[in-house]
């Protein structure tokens with residue numbers, strides 16, 4: 265019936281339905297926004313994850329499967345690496361190899377002969393390490409090993425370090441490291457990279473290699489003898505090199521290699537205050553937590569080292 269009342273009621277009902285429909289749209293729209301927001305946030309998360317897993321696949325070696333290990337109480341599975349870490353009873357020894365240049369020595373370089381390893385020799389070292397079952401660690405894994413006294417299941421560990429950010433790390437060492445699916449750390453003289461000094465790694469090279477699993481840690485800005493530098497100079501060298509790497513590579517730099525292995529007790533204190541967690545010296549031997557985390561031993565790799573001599577120097 266088309267009475268005024270019934271029409272009014274009809275209109276009212278229509279309005280109510282309209283309101284209801286509007287409300288539904290509002291809810292749907294809000295849900296849409298929330299979903300979009302969540303997706304956006306997740307996107308950042310997933311890109312980060314993918315980035316990590318990409319660098320993981322290129323940098324890390326194949327490791328034992330984790331499935332059978334999940335029940336063991338002494339093992340923890342690191343998600344990023346798929347590595348099974350096992351708590352050790354005895355203090356862990358971590359050989360930290362120290363290389364500098366990897367190229368065929370020119371006659372005029374005789375004075376630096378002890379710092380230059382031939383690329384063929386270098387490859388024979390990596391081959392020997394692989395055959396002997398070594399797992400090459402990142403700085404973060406080195407920190408984990410030394411602070412938690414753990415080892416990756418079924419693996420020996422070695423940290424490959426190169427000092428001085430020389431050009432040949434990119435041209436000669438990096439391709440061989442990738443060939444063997446190994447990772448290494450180059451300790452950068454940041455002043456030389458920042459100024460684009462010839463003969464040293466460029467920032468673009470650092471970024472490319474970092475994306476492919478290599479890591480870069482501190483070796484001061486100007487490579488001074490820290491032991492005999494003023495406290496102000498030491499602080500500047502330690503802090504500015506760290507912030508350069510932190511900012512340019514988007515990382516937290518945790519290790520410092522003291523130039524020429526020289527440091528004083530003040531250097532150690534300042535390094536710690538600057539945020540470094542590991543300090544690399546040139547004191548000979550395998551590193552252990554007993555060294556003190558900011559005064560870790562290293563194994564100097566000499567140019568004449570055959571694979572056998574290298575393994576011997578590492579304490580095999």
Ligand SMILES: [Zn+2]
Nearest residue numbers: 427428523524
């Ligand atoms: Zn150096």
